[in-house]
């Protein structure tokens with residue numbers, strides 16, 4: 183299927199191998215060495231987050247499991263806690279347990295943000311608590327800075343590490359009156375993704391203090407993740423840091439304009455009603471299968487990809503979809519998006 187425009191930052195012509203290669207060709211010069219872009223990326227991310235050291239990983243899945251394993255080994259504890267809809271719990275086939283022998287405590291309500299009281303219900307000593315910013319599966323909601331500071335300081339005073347799933351920390355920062363180093367400073371370790379808001383191909387970076395990251399480097403080698411010459415992944419991510427980072431507030435403003443048009447139209451509604459970051463969810467009065475079919479037909483007929491996939495809802499007559507605003511979504515006016523969404527039932 184020929185996708186010509188995409189509302190999702192994860193799809194569309196800018197992600198095609200040909201376009202990525204074209205952009206990469208601008209960055210790679212005769213002086214580029216095989217390990218240069220990775221080293222540069224690690225230094226850039228450490229600097230941006232105000233951390234001592236950072237380490238490239240082929241995936242966020244490997245980076246986060248490694249971070250948790252290191253926190254566990256250094257504390258002699260095997261349990262960690264996080265939101266019930268944490269990526270580690272929902273999407274990684276229990277890798278933390280099968281590969282690393284760790285135990286996960288899902289805490290709090292799956293449709294709400296974590297609270298300090300939720301964390302305090304866990305009675306087993308924890309190696310770490312994972313904080314996902316923003317909490318993707320509940321529409322990209324963000325805890326207040328005050329709540330986050332209170333929770334992370336409680337976690338640390340209990341002898342556990344505060345780990346940030348910052349796959350979208352660049353996007354999350356737009357929702358705070360705090361700089362990236364101030365935000366990252368609340369956590370012992372922060373993982374960032376290279377292919378979400380930064381529009382890279384794949385890859386992740388884990389940042390923290392020197393001792394933790396050196397320990398993580400040993401684990402990374404054992405897992406087969408020590409690919410220091412991953413220059414194409416690093417180079418395209420560096421372009422994302424150069425070009426996309428300063429545009430995050432613009433992406434958030436456009437997300438808010440899209441959400442307002444959708445809510446004003448009234449056929450669907452968004453969570454949050456006013457997005458706190460460039461990511462939000464749209465709740466549709468259609469079943470998951472209907473929405474999926476309508477989106478496929480829309481793509482077939484117009485070349486427009488409206489969303490990646492529809493998420494089911496306890497009410498089988500409803501579903502939700504994610505919108506992540508980046509450069510591709512700027513091509514869509516708020517009115518056009520509201521009309522495309524309203525028109526979905528006619529495409530089933």
Ligand SMILES: Cc1ncc(COP(=O)(O)O)c(C=O)c1O
Nearest residue numbers: 241242243269318347349385386
């Ligand atoms: C919040 C969050 N954490 C972790 C990951 C894992 O990243 P990766 O796909 O690089 O393994 C993802 C990927 O979608 C994510 O959305």
